[in-house]
Amino acid sequence: xxxxxxxxxxxxxxxxxxxxxxxxxxxxxxxxxxxxxxxxxxxxxxxxxxxxxxxxxxxxxxxxxxxxxxxxxxxxxxxxxxxxxxxxxxxxxxxxxxxxxxxxxxxxxxxxxxxxxxxxxxxxxxxxxxxxxxxxxxxxxxxxxxxxxxxxxxxxxxxxxxxxxxxxxxxxxxxxxxxxxxxxxxxxxxxxxxxxxxxxxxxxxxxxxxxxxxxxxxxxxxxxxxxxxxxxxxxxxxxxxxxxxxxxxxxxxxxxxxxxxxxxxxxxxxxxxxxxxxxxxxxxxxxxxxxxxxxxxxxxxxxxxxxxxxxxxxxxxxxxxxxxxxxxxxxxxxxxxxxxxxxxxxxxxxxxxxxxxxxxxxxxxxxxxxxxxxxxxxxxxxxxxxxxxxxxxxxxxxxxxxxxxxxxxxxxxxxxxxxxxxxxxxxxxxxxxxxxxxxxxxxxxxxxxxxxxxxxxxxxxxxxxxxxxxxxxxxxxxxxxxxxxxxxxxxxxxxxxxxxxxxxxxxxxxxxxxxxxxxxxxxxxxxxxxxxxxxxxxxxxxxxxxxxxxxxxxxxxxxxxxxxxxxxxxxxxxxxxxxxxxxxxxxxxxxxxxxxxxxxxxxxxxxxxxxxxxxxxxxxxxxxxxxxxxxxxxxxxxxxxxxxxxxxxxxxxxxxxxxxxxxxxxxxxxxxxxxxxxxxxxxxxxxxxxxxxxxxxxxxxxxxxxxxxxxxxxxxxxxxxxxxxxxxxxxxxxxxxxxxxxxxxxxxxxxxxxxxxxxxxxxx
Amino acid sequence: xxxxxxxxxxxxxxxxxxxxxxxxxxxxxxxxxxxxxxxxxxxxxxxxxxxxxxxxxxxxxxxxxxxxxxxxxxxxxxxxxxxxxxxxxxxxxxxxxxxxxxxxxxxxxxxxxxxxxxxxxxxxxxxxxxxxxxxxxxxxxxxxxxxxxxxxxxxxxxxxxxx
Ligand code: FES
Ligand code: FES
Numbered sequence: 034x035x036x037x038x039x040x041x042x043x044x045x046x047x048x049x050x051x052x053x054x055x056x057x058x059x060x061x062x063x064x065x066x067x068x069x070x071x072x073x074x075x076x077x078x079x080x081x082x083x084x085x086x087x088x089x090x091x092x093x094x095x096x097x098x099x100x101x102x103x104x105x106x107x108x109x110x111x112x113x114x115x116x117x118x119x120x121x122x123x124x125x126x127x128x129x130x131x132x133x134x135x136x137x138x139x140x141x142x143x144x145x146x147x148x149x150x151x152x153x154x155x156x157x158x159x160x161x162x163x164x165x166x167x168x169x170x171x172x173x174x175x176x177x178x179x180x181x182x183x184x185x186x187x188x189x190x191x192x193x194x195x196x197x198x199x200x201x202x203x204x205x206x207x208x209x210x211x212x213x214x215x216x217x218x219x220x221x222x223x224x225x226x227x228x229x230x231x232x233x234x235x236x237x238x239x240x241x242x243x244x245x246x247x248x249x250x251x252x253x254x255x256x257x258x259x260x261x262x263x264x265x266x267x268x269x270x271x272x273x274x275x276x277x278x279x280x281x282x283x284x285x286x287x288x289x290x291x292x293x294x295x296x297x298x299x300x301x302x303x304x305x306x307x308x309x310x311x312x313x314x315x316x317x318x319x320x321x322x323x324x325x326x327x328x329x330x331x332x333x334x335x336x337x338x339x340x341x342x343x344x345x346x347x348x349x350x351x352x353x354x355x356x357x358x359x360x361x362x363x364x365x366x367x368x369x370x371x372x373x374x375x376x377x378x379x380x381x382x383x384x385x386x387x388x389x390x391x392x393x394x395x396x397x398x399x400x401x402x403x404x405x406x407x408x409x410x411x412x413x414x415x416x417x418x419x420x421x422x423x424x425x426x427x428x429x430x431x432x433x434x435x436x437x438x439x440x441x442x443x444x445x446x447x448x449x450x451x452x453x454x455x456x457x458x459x460x461x462x463x464x465x466x467x468x469x470x471x472x473x474x475x476x477x478x479x480x481x482x483x484x485x486x487x488x489x490x491x492x493x494x495x496x497x498x499x500x501x502x503x504x505x506x507x508x509x510x511x512x513x514x515x516x517x518x519x520x521x522x523x524x525x526x527x528x529x530x531x532x533x534x535x536x537x538x539x540x541x542x543x544x545x546x547x548x549x550x551x552x553x554x555x556x557x558x559x560x561x562x563x564x565x566x567x568x569x570x571x572x573x574x575x576x577x578x579x580x581x582x583x584x585x586x587x588x589x590x591x592x593x594x595x596x597x598x599x600x601x602x603x604x605x606x607x608x609x610x611x612x613x614x615x616x617x618x619x620x621x622x623x624x625x626x627x628x629x630x631x632x633x634x635x636x637x638x639x640x641x642x643x644x645x646x647x648x649x650x651x652x653x654x655x656x657x658x659x660x661x662x663x664x665x666x667x668x669x670x671x672x673x674x675x676x677x678x679x680x681x682x683x684x685x686x687x688x689x690x691x692x693x694x695x696x697x698x699x700x701x702x703x704x705x706x707x708x709x710x711x712x713x714x715x716x717x718x719x720x721x722x723x724x725x726x727x728x729x730x731x732x733x734x735x736x737x738x739x740x741x742x743x744x745x746x747x748x749x750x751x752x753x754x755x756x757x758x759x760x761x762x763x764x765x766x767x768x769x770x771x772x773x774x775x776x777x778x779x780x781x782x783x784x785x786x787x788x789x790x791x792x793x794x795x796x797x
Numbered sequence: 798x799x800x801x802x803x804x805x806x807x808x809x810x811x812x813x814x815x816x817x818x819x820x821x822x823x824x825x826x827x828x829x830x831x832x833x834x835x836x837x838x839x840x841x842x843x844x845x846x847x848x849x850x851x852x853x854x855x856x857x858x859x860x861x862x863x864x865x866x867x868x869x870x871x872x873x874x875x876x877x878x879x880x881x882x883x884x885x886x887x888x889x890x891x892x893x894x895x896x897x898x899x900x901x902x903x904x905x906x907x908x909x910x911x912x913x914x915x916x917x918x919x920x921x922x923x924x925x926x927x928x929x930x931x932x933x934x935x936x937x938x939x940x941x942x943x944x945x946x947x948x949x950x951x952x953x954x955x956x957x958x959x960x
Contacts, residue, residue: 041893041894041896042896042898042899042901044901045892045893045896045898045901046882046885046889046893047882047901048892048898048901048904049876049879049885049888049889049890049892049893049898049904049908050836050876050877050879050880050881050882050885050889051834051835051836051837051875051876051877051905052836052877052882053901054835055835055838055902057835057839058829058835060833140821140826206936207934207936208900208902208936209838209840209846209848209900209902209903209934209935209936209937210838210840210900210902211840257900257901258900259838259840259900259901259902260899260900260902260936260937262936292842293840293841293842293843508900509898509899509900509901509902509937510899511899678896679896682896682899682937682938682939682942683899685938685939685940685941685942686899686936686937686938686939687939688939689939689940690936690939712841712843712845713841713843713845713846713934714843714845718934718936719940720931720932720934720940721927721930721931721933721935721940721943721944722927722928722931724939724940724941728939728941730941
């Protein structure tokens with residue numbers, strides 16, 4: 034059977050020969066035009082005057098548009114209609130698109146875009162969480178609060194108490210392929226859009242609004258992205274809408290891509306957080322009461338910030354049972370890029386908060402942090418006596434974190450290595466080592482319940498070949514491969530018989546973003562439903578001819594067996610065709626059992642949880658703050674894997690990206706709101722030499738307790754949070770320098786590590 | 798306003814190409830737009846990511862930092878020259894089999910860098926592979942499979958040389 038096998042990525046042969054096409058590689062007719070935005074150079078204020086004569090006169094420029102030239106909606110927001118494609122006069126952040134240049138070449142458009150002479154009425158921007166708080170600049174009327182038990186009393190009566198604060202930086206997606214779109218005008222004013230997007234239906238919707246068309250006038254196609262990570266969930270809307278408007282105006286194909294600098298300056302990133310905490314605990318470190326106040330820097334527009342902030346609250350417990358908890362979330366509006374989806378979608382920030390508390394509690398009691406973590410874990414499914422609830426009321430039915438972390442600790446020889454690290458630190462004054470084990474429990478489902486649906490379209494041709502299409506997009510995660518494996522398995526066909534085509538809003542409508550790790554869960558099920566419909570029709574037809582029951586028809590190894598007879602699948606398809614059986618079907622799936630009230634913070638937002646744990650060992654130089662990851666061991670739960678090789682790839686990549694977020698990847702804005710780290714030369718994502726020297730990754734054998742596609746589990750986001758173990762290991766290393774608590778903020782750059790070492794040595 | 802164009806003659810993937818280019822056209826744009834060789838990707842245009850790497854007179858070079866006019870008279874090899882789907886180069890075979898890619902955007906540049914390494918050092922240690930490949934960024938894989946793929950390609954090439 035084709036599922037559960039470690040088959041390589043379906044497009045790998047195309048990738049290694051350079052033949053795999055991304056949006057900017059699609060050949061366009063020779064008369065195609067190229068676009069670029071002129072950007073705001075202040076962070077807040079109004080446009081006093083815009084002199085675009087030089088832009089218009091620049092070589093190769095065909096036209097220049099401002100907000101007044103837009104024929105219909107001037108909005109690219111996925112949520113609140115608060116994100117103009119081109120500024121309507123108000124400036125919300127430095128880098129905001131003000132005008133659109135249409136030119137003969139990409140370079141001509143870009144050069145001209147810098148020639149605008151803009152005068153401003155400048156206002157003082159709100160850049161930081163503190164500034165936004167002082168001005169009460171926020172989304173939603175006030176903080177959102179989820180709670181359970183009596184937190185204040187529990188903290189007050191606890192034998193021990195701590196308080197603390199943590200700053201947590203954002204993260205640039207740095208998808209290697211920048212944002213890109215291409216729009217081809219059609220008959221009738223319709224358009225075809227090629228977009229590097231995780232959300233073709235959203236692109237379709239926004240482009241339709243921008244052109245004043247019904248959605249049926251817009252067809253969006255996405256074959257692949259060169260990485261997405263959440264950064265292409267809503268951030269591609271602007272390029273697609275700009276191309277559509279320009280194509281409608283000029284009647285010519287229009288394409289646009291952001292250069293890396295523009296991409297970093299214009300588009301949203303991971304939300305940065307400040308987390309204040311107050312905890313009360315017993316002698317074993319068991320948390321009796323905990324309060325988190327999460328301050329979320331959302332940037333200038335709402336985008337996806339509300340569900341991101343919700344998810345941070347929903348992961349404030351991570352794998353720990355918190356009977357008395359209050360989680361308060363402030364969604365601050367600032368004059369910075371509009372923070373957006375990024376792998377984990379707020380979950381990682383929530384989780385870092387509680388891991389920090391575990392670390393702080395252990396330090397306060399002088400206990401091993403892993404022991405403190407264990408004292409707080411949710412009970413495992415196998416050993417649970419009474420149901421345990423999360424702070425938002427969902428019972429944790431599928432717990433495995435105790436068994437999983439024990440298994441990992443044994444495999445990675447954690448106890449002995451813990452002692453070795455302590456011995457090393459006793460003997461070495463300059464280089465200090467640290468080691469930490471952190472767990473992950475990540476909730477799977479969109480918290481906006483209606484998004485948990487998917488559609489598919491499957492055709493069986495009369496030669497027995499199968500074409501399939503679904504609403505999910507391919508950004509490297511191997512979704513197409515996994516879903517093709519599902520289809521091949523349903524028909525008992527070899528993988529080569531199945532061709533998966535580009536995601537296309539003309540084939541499967543009303544799709545959700547490929548996000549929330551839901552790609553294979555949702556689309557795999559939809560494809561299965563479609564395949565099973567066709568298979569049943571074929572079985573009924575063939576059974577009739579053999580006076581058998583449809584249930585007796587077996588699809589296996591490229592053949593169909595009925596009674597004693599065996600025929601090839603191709604012949605079976607041909608017979609069905611000749612007997613006028615429909616060999617095409619749609620399939621639909623919606624996740625069952627979900628019920629969630631996000632305002633009250635109550636219900637079951639998640640279908641199930643994915644689990645994992647990582648042990649990271651690091652070394653720091655206490656004189657410079659420089660550091661390295663020496664070793665990482667991971668055990669991760671993907672349920673019954675649909676494809677172990679792809680899953681391990683997701684885990685390795687997720688860990689490295691998560692560790693990068695918390696160590697080297699630092700975003701810096703200056704006092705004017707200018708992002709100073711807007712190029713790869715100043716923003717450092719992990720390179721090959723930064724990954725752990727020793728890197729052991731294994732899958733935890735655990736079929737999903739819920740009925741998911743072949744009992745697998747989602748794998749896109751959860752592994753990112755394994756990277757938290759790197760931050761905690763650094764904290765452990767710093768703690769070896771003295772008596773004080775490191776209170777290490779993230780990203781833990783060499784500067785921050787050095788400052789923490791000095792704090793710790795001072796004993797404060 | 799016409800910009801004066803420069804004449805250029807260059808060997809690309811074994812074929813001599815003559816063209817007229819603007820003086821400021823980058824080699825990456827020349828390859829991608831003028832010659833349609835879109836396998837060479839542009840990831841950062843700052844010389845940092847390595848996605849745009851090509852072989853220039855036998856050494857890897859960042860095509861996003863090289864002007865097209867600079868390669869007059871030179872010999873260029875892009876990912877398209879390595880092998881075809883029916884006849885893959887061992888490096889291509891290795892990246893495929895060892896899952897050395899996810900989104901694939903970094904892959905052409907990785908292959909060119911690896912080619913340069915294996916041409917001058919057919920039996921690299923893991924450390925040497927890591928060292929050499931550190932000039933190429935990948936946001937997806939975490940690099941583990943890329944290093945494995947390069948090591949495996951070295952084996953395949955040794956086998957081919959012996960067999
Ligand atoms: S595109 Fe040339 S190095 Fe990144
Ligand atoms: S595979 Fe996506 S950047 Fe390397």
